[in-house]
Amino acid sequence: MPRMSDRYLHVRRGVFESIPLFIPAIPFALVFGVVVGESGIAPWLGWSSSPLIFGGAAQITLVSLLGEGASVAAAVTAALIVGARHLLYSVSIAPRFKGQPRWFRWLGPYVLIDQVFALAMLRQDDNPAAFRAYFLSAGFTFWGLWMICTAGGLFLGPLIPSGWNIAFAAPVLFTALLVTAIDRWEKVVVALLSGACTVMLSGLPNRSGLLLGAIVGVLLGLLLESRRKSL
Template sequence: MKRSFRAGAKEVSPILVGVVPFALVAGAAVTDAGLGVLEAAACSVIVFAGAAQLALTQLWADGAPLLVVIATALVVNARFIMYSASLAPVISPEAGRARPFLGYLLTDQAYTVTVLKGRENGNRPVPYYLGAGLALWFTWQVGTIVGAMLGAVIPASWQLDFAVPLVFLVLLVPALKVRADVEAAIVSGLAAAAFVPVLPLKSGLLVAILCGAAWGAWRAMGEGDDA
């Protein structure tokens, strides 16, 4: 049990190096929006999902209607349904009464290491997943708080907001697994370029994501790819 927990924490640590700059940017975005370190920490604890935290904070700061802010963040996080469904056969059978409490720690990174290595070398997947998830959780919380404190002192002329798309760019590369992903990304990127500046109520981002996901689903169906 302890050994698997430690293995999970240890094997997620190379990924944590990449998570730190992301956490700093996510924290800085909150103070950039005119909020405080308390809100930055709350955002990380309550939402605990970088892309959604950045999207909701920027939309909120731009004055988007709350329904649009909420819907966009939820659509960005809808990928967790897929991760959770694919992780379930690995961890649910031996999770027992802990089942309802495991989902909170689910992230792109904890999902990836647990699916790949959670059952290797005699590891037990539930403590392995908890080790990976908690290591990431602590890194994320500390990183966003530090980022929120730094964000308040970095001058606007540095254009630090540009770090946000750069971080997403690094996450985008491994998300392009099959041809339909590439096409979905192109459709959604073009739609975002066209819609974000013009659609009312800051709904361009939401509409663009839905266009890309629908395109990808339609293309995959045409190719009879049911995997």
């Protein structure tokens, strides 16, 4: 049984190490507010995606596609594909959840966002109780801040004059996400080709060009990689 003061130490560490990492999420919260405002979706309904989805890129994708009249199936599929990196997090961090209580194995994944994953992977050597205290305190610090900031974004977004075309911030932020995730040239080629395909297929209904463009990109990535391996 860990002493109470030990647990307090890990909780405090989780909270304080999360706060600086939350700063990059603030523009996402603002852009989310703008996107909800432009989509015509009721603000409270848009905000409900914060506790229900808890993932900025997926929330922005879902709301902007719904606002443009995409079908439920198309918008949900696109949002899930945007969030597909969570599968990689889930695989990578699963060993740390072996031997943890069942409630934590169910609750922990709910707050497994990019930053929590990055922080928790640095805590490989903690004992299970310390890992649990750290993971949950970091995760729910991000959660609380995200609930507050997306509500703030919904309030501030509509105050920005429409002549500023602030919605352009959404593709700019996604460019930031795209570029910072690039670790080999194949991914640049894949992103450019997916974009080009999406332009060419932009006339298709329900934004299916988006999905087809992405599928073409993934196939090209696999092709490029298998060629590199065989050289």
